[in-house]
Structures are given as structure tokens and as C-alpha cells.
Amino acid sequence: MGYGIAASALRGGHHVWGFDVNTTPADRFRQEGGAEGTLADVADGLDVAILVVLNAAQTEEVLFGADALVPRLRQGAVVMSCATVPPQFARDMETRCSKAGVLYLDAPISGGAVKAASGDLTIMASGPDAAFAAARPVLDTVAATVFELGDSAGPGSAMKATNQLLAGVHIAAMAEALTFGMTQGVTPEAFLKVISKSAGTSWMLENRAPHVIDGDYTPRSSVNIWPKDLGIVLEIAEDAGFDAPITATALAQYGKAVEMGLGGVDDAAVAKVYARQAGLTLPGEDE
Amino acid sequence: MGYGIAASALRGGHHVWGFDVNTTPADRFRQEGGAEGTLADVADGLDVAILVVLNAAQTEEVLFGADALVPRLRQGAVVMSCATVPPQFARDMETRCSKAGVLYLDAPISGGAVKAASGDLTIMASGPDAAFAAARPVLDTVAATVFELGDSAGPGSAMKATNQLLAGVHIAAMAEALTFGMTQGVTPEAFLKVISKSAGTSWMLENRAPHVIDGDYTPRSSVNIWPKDLGIVLEIAEDAGFDAPITATALAQYGKAVEMGLGGVDDAAVAKVYARQAGLTLPGEDE
Numbered sequence: 001m002g003y004g005i006a007a008s009a010l011r012g013g014h015h016v017w018g019f020d021v022n023t024t025p026a027d028r029f030r031q032e033g034g035a036e037g038t039l040a041d042v043a044d045g046l047d048v049a050i051l052v053v054l055n056a057a058q059t060e061e062v063l064f065g066a067d068a069l070v071p072r073l074r075q076g077a078v079v080m081s082c083a084t085v086p087p088q089f090a091r092d093m094e095t096r097c098s099k100a101g102v103l104y105l106d107a108p109i110s111g112g113a114v115k116a117a118s119g120d121l122t123i124m125a126s127g128p129d130a131a132f133a134a135a136r137p138v139l140d141t142v143a144a145t146v147f148e149l150g151d152s153a154g155p156g157s158a159m160k161a162t163n164q165l166l167a168g169v170h171i172a173a174m175a176e177a178l179t180f181g182m183t184q185g186v187t188p189e190a191f192l193k194v195i196s197k198s199a200g201t202s203w204m205l206e207n208r209a210p211h212v213i214d215g216d217y218t219p220r221s222s223v224n225i226w227p228k229d230l231g232i233v234l235e236i237a238e239d240a241g242f243d244a245p246i247t248a249t250a251l252a253q254y255g256k257a258v259e260m261g262l263g264g265v266d267d268a269a270v271a272k273v274y275a276r277q278a279g280l281t282l283p284g285e286d287e
Numbered sequence: 288m289g290y291g292i293a294a295s296a297l298r299g300g301h302h303v304w305g306f307d308v309n310t311t312p313a314d315r316f317r318q319e320g321g322a323e324g325t326l327a328d329v330a331d332g333l334d335v336a337i338l339v340v341l342n343a344a345q346t347e348e349v350l351f352g353a354d355a356l357v358p359r360l361r362q363g364a365v366v367m368s369c370a371t372v373p374p375q376f377a378r379d380m381e382t383r384c385s386k387a388g389v390l391y392l393d394a395p396i397s398g399g400a401v402k403a404a405s406g407d408l409t410i411m412a413s414g415p416d417a418a419f420a421a422a423r424p425v426l427d428t429v430a431a432t433v434f435e436l437g438d439s440a441g442p443g444s445a446m447k448a449t450n451q452l453l454a455g456v457h458i459a460a461m462a463e464a465l466t467f468g469m470t471q472g473v474t475p476e477a478f479l480k481v482i483s484k485s486a487g488t489s490w491m492l493e494n495r496a497p498h499v500i501d502g503d504y505t506p507r508s509s510v511n512i513w514p515k516d517l518g519i520v521l522e523i524a525e526d527a528g529f530d531a532p533i534t535a536t537a538l539a540q541y542g543k544a545v546e547m548g549l550g551g552v553d554d555a556a557v558a559k560v561y562a563r564q565a566g567l568t569l570p571g572e573d574e
Contacts, residue, residue: 087471110485122485147481150472158471159481165464166487169533173456176533177449180520183527184374184445185437194434194446198397198409200453202489233467240470242565246456246463249536278529 001082001109002052003029004116005142009050010034011119012141017042043072048138049079052109055228056085064096075101078134082109082123084164084229086236087154094127094153103131106153108160109143112221119144124159126150161236164229165247170204171226172250175271178212182280188213211268215284223270224263226254288369288396289339290316291403292429296337297321298406299428304329330359335425336366339396342515343372350380357387365390365421369410371451371516373523374441381414381440390418393440395447396430399508406431411446413437448523451516452534457491458513459537462558465499469567475500498555502571510557511550513541 003025006018010033018029019039030036043049049069053059059081063070070079079097081090081104090106097104105127115121119142125132126149132139139146149155177200181191192209195201211217230251237244256273257263275282290312293305297320305316306326317323330336336356340346346368350357357366366384368377368391381391392414402408406429412419413436419426426433436442464487468478479496482488498504517538524531543560544550562569 124481124485145484149477149481155472158468158473159477161471162464162468162473162478163482163485163487165467166460166482166489166492169460169463170457170487170489173453173460173533176456176531177452180452180524180527180529180531180534181445181449183529184448184523185442186445186449190436190442190446191449194411194436195450195453197432198411198450199490199494200450200457202453202457202492203486205453205489207486236471237467240467240565242467242470243561244463244467245536245540246460246533247467249532253532274530278527 001113001116002050004113004118005050005052005082005109005121006034007032007117008119008142009138012138014138014141017046039067039069040072043069044074046073046077048135049073049077050082050138050142051079052082055083055232056089059083059085059089059093063093070097070100070102073100073102076103076130076134078103078105078131080105080107080135080138082107084108084160084232085157086232086239087157087161088239090153090157103128103134104153105131105135106156107135108156110160110163114220115144116142121145123147124149124156124163126156127153161229161233165233165244167204168226168230168233168254169246169250170202171208171267172253172270174202174205174209175212175253175268175274178209179271179274179278179280179282182275183278188283208266208268211266212271213283215282217262217265217269219264219266221267222264223254223257223267226267226270227251227258230254288400288403289337291400291405292337292339292369292396292408293321294319294404295406295429296425299425301425301428304333326354326356327359330356331361333360333364335422336360336364337369337425338366339369342370342519343376346370346372346376346380351383357384357389360387360389362388363390363417363421365392365418367392367394367422367425369394369396371395371447371519372444373519373526374444374448375526377440377444390415390421391440392418392422393443394422395443397447397450401507402431403429408432410434411436411443411450413443414440448516448520452520452531454491455513455517455520455541456533456537457489458495458554459540459557461489461492461496462499462540462555462561465496466558466561466565466567466569469562470565475570495553495555498553499558500570502569504549504552504556506551506553508554509551510541510544510554513554513557514538514545517541
């Protein structure tokens with residue numbers, strides 16, 4: 001998604017450097033017009049630093065770790081932080097950035113690699129007006145929708161966690177229902193055709209059930225996302241004294257998928273957990 | 288929903304008798320143009336008998352119980368059976384009707400009382416061509432969408448159970464996410480505004496979250512539906528050796544709602560189970 005965001009910003013007329021621990025997408029981005037230069041060379045000239053990493057630990061490492069970015073940014077630059085993190089972590093990052101004179105936009109992203117590449121992300125953002133203003137020229141080129149959820153860090157991450165709770169549950173529920181139907185002779189094709197037009201539908205069902213039908217588990221979004229994101233949801237919930245039993249049950253299903261060696265494939269593969277338990281053969285599987 | 292279906296069929300130009308153990312809707316229907324006469328008098332002249340009852344037990348009672356309807360129907364009449372029932376039960380009913388020379392359409396309905404009244408139901412139907420042909424003039428007046436799912440009873444009920452699995456899970460997941468968000472300062476209004484436009488949305492979320500926001504638990508569809516329908520799903524699953532852990536978890540939440548005395552109110556009230564556990568105050572509740 002970082003590559004897609006960089007490409008969208010570049011297409012929007014910005015001067016964009018791309019950095020990644022994996023050199024392949026960074027090299028590709030430079031070949032396609034990304035600016036030349038090391039982060040050490042360019043950090044103090046940046047207006048906006050967009051962080052598209054996996055989790056809170058990576059976010060903290062980039063901002064304040066061994067090669068800390070924040071001390072090298074100019075006063076008034078804005079960090080746009082896109083990972084799914086606990087709201088309290090986002091508030092901590094905002095406080096620490098603020099002490100360094102750097103603005104922080106709590107800006108988790110939704111939409112996947114495809115919408116990142118086309119500049120059509122949804123961003124659930126919160127932060128002070130100055131952070132929104134500093135990030136605006138970039139937001140305008142990378143996002144189709146920016147929800148402005150509050151004037152400090154926290155609400156953006158809270159909404160993202162809430163969305164992930166539902167998204168993760170809905171994918172697993174799709175898998176449960178699709179395979180349940182198969183035990184009763186409902187084909188996956190009939191399932192999608194009928195349920196997508198009925199009260200049982202969800203955004204995730206319409207997006208992921210086709211992957212099961214096609215037997216295509218090329219990772220548009222991988223199983224590994226869900227132990228991470230639903231884990232964050234349950235961590236937040238536990239801190240708040242909130243029981244989330246459906247989330248916990250869905251998380252267990254993704255855990256089983258990881259145990260089956262499916263962590264790196266498309267998250268629709270959680271259907272294989274159900275199929276194996278019930279002795280069903282999904283499309284594309286050998287009989 | 289029976290009243291709405293009868294009214295839609297009447298509006299469509301059919302001669303319609305309405306019968307109900309509750310005399311109020313039956314009386315109202317007669318005042319609005321329903322035909323006069325007892326079931327004993329008119330049974331042998333019916334082309335179509337539409338059964339809109341609660342479950343399999345009531346379906347069997349009406350068709351083959353003390354005042355059995357099927358022996359009184361003419362040869363070639365069709366029973367359109369609308370309750371959510373196990374597929375095997377639907378197959379049994381078809382076999383028993385067939386022995387009496389009566390057609391059977393496995394025809395579970397979806398859409399609620401509002402769409403029943405406007406003739407806009409979705410029907411998940413299966414049965415022989417003759418049953419579809421016999422029911423067609425009525426189907427055309429009561430349904431906006433008829434999915435034709437197979438040439439015998441069973442597939443209609445299987446698809447309905449699959450839809451109910453998802454619908455029941457999605458309402459409870461909406462409640463879990465909405466209240467989870469509240470623990471992090473996400474208001475129910477912001478939840479609906481943002482999530483309904485994001486990957487976490489579902490048909491049920493968009494339909495039911497407004498009831499929580501409005502604090503309006505007038506039963507459009509009651510909590511009591513879900514222990515029944517998710518119970519049928521789990522019964523079918525158990526017979527098939529299929530584990531449905533998310534369904535079972537959602538069912539437990541509805542069970543808690545019933546224990547709280549909420550069985551007769553709108554199913555969005557499952558949010559109150561979460562709110563009570565976490566000490567949250569939902570819209571419309573006293574502080």
C-alpha cells in the first residue's frame with residue numbers, strides 16, 4: 001500500500017521519495033519517477049512524512065528508534081501515520097512528535113493495495129487543524145474519502161479498530177456461511193448470487209467470496225493481517241474491560257488458518273479452516 | 288408478514304382468504320377486502336395455500352395436524368411454505384404433500400413486514416416446475432425477487448438458513464463493534480456515518496444501527512427470532528458434522544438478551560447485552 005500511496009502522490013504532482021526495507025518496490029518507484037536521495041539527505045526538507053508500516057512497534061521504530069525520523073524533520077512538518085494501532089499509542093506518538101515541533105495526523109487507511117494505487121483510499125483521520133492543513137495537499141491526491149474524526153490523535157485509530165473488528169468478523173462469517181451452505185448443497189456460486197442480494201450480505205462477503213469461488217488465494221490482503229488487527233482490537237477491548245466474544249471467535253479461526261500454513265495467502269482462505277473441519281472440498285482444491 | 292402477503296396478493300387481483308390464530312389481523316384483512324368464509328368451507332377450492340408461520344412444528348401442525356389442511360386441498364393445489372425450517376423437514380413435507388396429490392413449494396421469505404406489505408419480498412424458493420407454475424400468479428404479486436434454487440424442496444430452506452446465519456451474526460457483530468467503539472469515544476452516530484461507507488459495513492449494520500442510535504427498539508424484527516433461526520442453523524450444522532463457532536457465539540449473545548427480558552423488542556437490542564457488560568449507556572437509556 002505504501003508503493004500505491006507514493007505513486008498516487010507522485011501522479012498528483014508532488015515531489016516524492018519512497019523508502020522501504022524491501023528495496024524492490026523502492027527501486028521500482030524511483031524508476032517510475034520517484035525522487036533520488038537517501039532519507040538522511042532529504043528528511044529535513046520534507047513537508048509530509050507518510051508512514052505505511054505494519055503496526056505500532058514499527059511506527060515507533062521509524063519515528064523514534066535507532067534511525068529516528070522525527071528529530072530530523074523540520075518544525076511544522078507532519079507525520080501521517082497509517083498503520084492500525086491502539087488509540088492510546090496514537091495519542092502517545094502525537095505527544096512525542098509535538099515535543100519535537102512535529103505535527104502528527106492519526107490517519108489509518110482502508111481500501112487495500114488496489115485503492116492505494118488508484119488514489120482512492122479511505123482515511124479515518126484525526127488530529128489538530130494544523131496537521132490536517134499540512135497534510136491536505138497529499139490527502140487530496142491519495143484518498144477518495146477522508147473522514148475527519150476529531151482534533152487530536154486517537155479517534156482515527158479508534159474508528160479504524162472498530163472497522164477492522166467488523167471486517168475481520170465478516171470475512172470469517174462469510175467463510176462459515178459459505179461452507180455451511182455447501183453442507184446443504186448450496187454451491188459457492190449460488191451462495192454469492194443470492195446472499196449478495198439479501199439481508200445477509202456484507203461488503204466483505206461481496207469482496208472475498210469471489211476469491212473462494214475462483215479458488216484464487218493470491219493475497220490481496222493476507223490471513224496474517226487478522227491475528228494482528230483483531231489482536232489489537234482485543235487488546236484495546238481488554239484495557240477497556242469490554243468483552244468481544246464474536247471478535248475472539250473469529251480471531252481463533254484465523255489462528256487456525258495460520259497454523260495450517262495459510263498466513264501468507266488471501267484472507268478468504270479462512271474458508272479452508274471450515275472446509276477441513278467438515279471434510280468439504282472447496283473450488284480449486286484437489287478432490 | 289402473513290397479513291402483508293395477503294394484502295399484496297389481494298391488491299394483485301387475487302381472491303384471498305386470511306386466517307390467523309390471532310383474530311385481529313384476520314378481521315382487519317376481511318374489512319379491507321379479504322374474502323369471507325371459513326377454511327373448512329373454502330379449502331377444496333384453493334389454488335394456492337400460503338403458510339406464514341413461525342417454524343417447522345407449526346408448519347407440520349397446519350398441514351398434517353388435528354385440522355390438517357393438506358387432505359382438504361384439491362389435487363394440483365400448491366402449498367407455499369414460508370417459515371424458516373431445516374432443509375430435511377422441507378423435503379419431508381414435499382414427500383407427504385406429494386402423496387396427497389398436492390404440490391409443495393419450499394419458499395422461505397426475507398424482507399420483513401414492511402416488504403411483505405408492499406409486495407417486495409425476496410423468496411428463496413425451490414420445488415418442481417409444476418409447483419412454481421401453480422404459485423407463479425401469487426409470487427408475481429407478493430415478491431420483488433424470487434430466487435429459483437432447485438427442482439425439489441430443500442435448497443430454498445438451505446439458502447434461507449445460510450442467509451439467517453449471516454444476518455444474525457451481522458446484527459450481533461454490529462452491536463459488538465458499535466459498543467466497542469463507544470469505549471474508545473466513537474459515538475454511535477459517527478460509527479454509522481463512517482463504517483457504513485467502509486469495508487466493515489453490512490446490510491444489517493445499515494438497517495439496524497439506526498435503531499440503536501435512535502434508542503428505538505420497536506420490534507421491526509424481534510430478538511426472539513434469533514435463538515429460533517440460529518438454533519435451526521446449529522441444528523442443521525450439527526446433523527452435518529459442521530462446526531459453526533461464530534454462529535454459536537452470536538446465538539449466546541441473543542440468549543443473554545432474552546434473559547435480560549428483551550426477547551420481544553427489536554433485535555438491535557442485542558447491543559444492550561454489550562452495554563450492560565461494559566457499563567455503557569446507549570442512546571435513549573437513562574444515565
